Amino acid sequence: MVPSPFRAAQRHLGSRSLRAGRSLHGVLRRADHSVFRQVAARAWPGAEPVLPRLSRAANHGMLWGGVAVGMWALGGARGRRAAVRGAASLALASATVNTLGKGAVRRSRPLLDAVPVIRHLPHQPLTSSFPSGHAASAAAFAAGVALESRGWGAALAPVAFSVAFSRVYTGVHYPSDVLVGAALGVSAAFAVRGLVPSRDQLPPPARCQVDAPALPDGDGLYVVVNPSSGAQPQLVDPVRQLRTLLPQAEIVLYDDEAGPLPEVLRAAAQDAARKGGVLGVCGGDGTVNAAVEPALAADVPLLVLPGGTFNHFASDLGVDTVSDACAAVAAGHAVRVDVGRISPLTGPVTADGAARPVYFLNTFSLGAYPDLVRHREHWSPRIGGPAASVLGVAKILRTAEPMRAVVNGRRRAMWLLFAGNGVYRSLGIAPVRRHDLADGLLDIRIAHGGRLARTRLFATALGGGLARTRTYAAAHVPRLLVSGLAEGTRMAYDGEVVDAPRAFRVDKLPESLTVYRPLPEPADLDH
Secondary structure (H helix, E strand, C coil): CCCCHHHHHHHHHHHHHHHHHHHHHHHHHHHHHHHHHHHHHCCCCCCCCCHHHHHHHCHHHHHHHHHHHHHHHHCHHHHHHHHHHHHHHHHHHHHHHHHHHHHHCCCCCCCCCCCCHHHCCCCCCCCCCCCCHHHHHHHHHHHHHHHHCHHHHHHHHHHHHHHHHHHHHCCCCCHHHHHHHHHHHHHHHHHHHHHCCCHHHCCCCCCCEECCCCCCCCCCEEEEECCCCCCCCCCCCHHHHHHHHCCCCEEEECCHHHCCHHHHHHHHHHHHHHCCCEEEEEECHHHHHHHHHHHHHHCCCEEEEECCCCCHHHHHHCCCCHHHHHHHHHHCCEEEEEEEEEEECCCCECCCCCECCEEECCEEEEEHHHHHHHHHHHHHHHHCHHHHHHHHHHHHHHHCCCEEEEECCEEEEEEEEEEEECCEEEECCEEEEECCCCCCCEEEEEEECCCCHHHHHHHHHHHCCCCCCCCEEEEEECCEEEECCCCCCEEEECCEEEECCCCEEEEEEEEEEEEECCCCCHHHCCC
8 A cells, every 4th residue: 555645744744753753862862961971070068078067967967957956946937837847848759759750761770980089878778869869858948948937948059059069079970870860859949839739828927917016126025024935045135135125115024033923024014005105025926825814914015925835826927037026016017916805604703793704815625635735744844845845745645535524515525625716727626827916716626525435536637627526516606605515624725734724705805905916918908
């Protein structure tokens, strides 16, 4: 059969395309090898004692794991978020490169003839040369960190570049291996951001601005600093920062000899009220909680300076550092937020005959969480916070029993009753962050007791479901009534653990507290 002219033309075009593709591949391959030889032949002053060691340090992500630990320990809330995002990006990039990339493309490692012996690594890698796993991990970690914190990202960029370049310098990768690996790493960081948005992508967690005093030099600001809050080290002493940024502020360093912390805060709030000023508090969430009642009673704005381990309220407010808080009060940028209230229906009363309430800015809970806090506080001085938390969870799962109470008129057996001051965005059943600190709602979550409740609740958490189930229920309500608690039941609010009243009401004081926060971006001001 004689081929038609059309089929002959198709074969001719296909042959030309194949030859063009091979020609382009050859050009790129020659360029790749040429750059590799130029790097090998050139002298790089100061690189010989540094780059081979840096390349080895990055094996199995060890270098970046150490950096992440340092950021977690010293970087404050923003550094911890950046460390977690960087580690997640690295994990995704490493899994992609080592399972898909190297398996799909089998490329031999470069010959080391042209590379000076002093640059050789002690152990040559045996896996496929394409793409570079070290470059992917370096780029993923640095890009992930930068998406959460530009400052940390800028600090890590030279290190990431050096790790990537060291793979060509030591002769274990061609330049194209490194470039593609770095591109995959950056892509992994953006993929993680697509799954878990960074702080810049989320709407601001508070309502529009309100009038509040602007104190450019701190005159009229009375700050109580609790140096014993948490165990989180800080790169810069917060007191030194305050005295540098707000030199006229009155600073009180709290210690046990000064009396109860609430009394010290109450005196500072009264001083601020007489001067038409502002009450400031530096410490963890428990210390910040102690400032709520004095600020409400004196009707003064509150400046929250993060100085504890987690600083949940400051983080949700957008105040990640002491300098953030100082800039906000200097410019007079403030918002109104809700305050959660727990009002005993029995027990001690105030001068007007009402039961004395307690307040919370973050969360309130009954059941397993107060027990976890108690175990963690007992063991953390001996074995550290993370290990103490793990030990507490293990003990609770082994020994705890469901509590019984009447919730809104219905008797329940529960492992946990949680109330958030505002609706939390969640990861599984765990509350993560609030988008609105003045929504007028309590975020109620109940883990029911019953047959196989531990196993069923764990399965619900793994499935990420927050829908109403027989094991777990969630609702957003303005108030909650609890009664029928056993004597000695413990409750936790903002990290503090105390005995719970046998009957009480949980509700909110809507937009009752003025707090300072950094000014959002212009596009976010309408949220």
